Amino acid sequence: MKKNTMINNQYKQLGPPKTSFNSFILQLFGSLGGGIFGTSLMLMFFMIGSSIFKPVFNFQNEIGKIEPMFIFLFMAMIFLGSISSNCLSIFLISLSDKEKYQQINSTILQVFVINIFLFILLAPIYLIVNSFYISSLPYVAGLQIIMGSFASLQILKIISTHKYALLGIYSGTFSFIVTIGLNILIYKLFNNDLTILLFSALPITWLVFSILEALFNILYYYIYSMYGTDFLSSELKYGRDTQTLEDEINNLSDEEKEKAYLEAEKDSTGAEFLKNQK
Secondary structure, three states, X not given: OHHHHHHHHHHHHHOOOOOOHHHHHHXXXXXXXXXHHHHHHHHHHHHHHHHHOHHHHXXXXXXXXXXXXXXXXXXXXXXXXXXXXXXXXXXXXXXXXXXXXXXHHHHHHXXXXXXXXXXXXXXXXXXXXXXXXXXXXHHHHHHHHXXXXXXXXHHHHHHHOHHHHHHHHHHHHHHHHHHHHXXXXXXXXXXXXXXXXXXXXXXXXXXXXXXXXXXXXHHHHHHHHXXXXXXXXXXXXXXXHHOOHHHHHHOOOHHHHHHXXXXXXXXXXXXXXXXXXX
């Protein structure tokens, strides 16, 4: 009986991490808090910018031409709101399970870097859209917000639970699609108001990501408990991946073995020659 209990405990340790209700609630509030903070920062930036740089934030001057500074202030607003939201959300999520999320400093550093990289990548698109389709700028901003949140969450999952990186990719991809659909729905419900879409994107994105990621973990843990196979573990091997090097050598024909031996002997002779030359 004692032996069976020990085996059962070991079986549970080897499986995917179980998401507790308390951890789920803490992650939910952490994600929402980070999203609200980022939105508040963007709103504050917009209000201060509108009062100090009023002609610029009107984005068109008296003769109807677009103010050159508008796009740069707009990009700065989105970047600061997005990167602060992502870093804070990741930090707050890590507090929900300190045993699971141990490398938080490294994680936040990588989140910071990926958000800068994403901003540099999208900067030319901002400039192109500003020149030809300025009314579509909020769409590019929304894309940056969703992609930044997605990348940040993937970095957290890969660093903290690299064994289940596949689970994070599956849940993150599904959340990414659902988030886009939900933001489009909100855009339509509020009479195509891009301002509401812009300032609601961060909390909605992080809220959806957090809920769906937790639901995926719960569902996968249930599947694992039912079948006893860790399908999405990086340690699980399929097909020829299960073969060892010895198995692969034994499966070679005599001719292939002889050829491999000669090549190995040739490499060994060359390495010995270079060693003597030194």
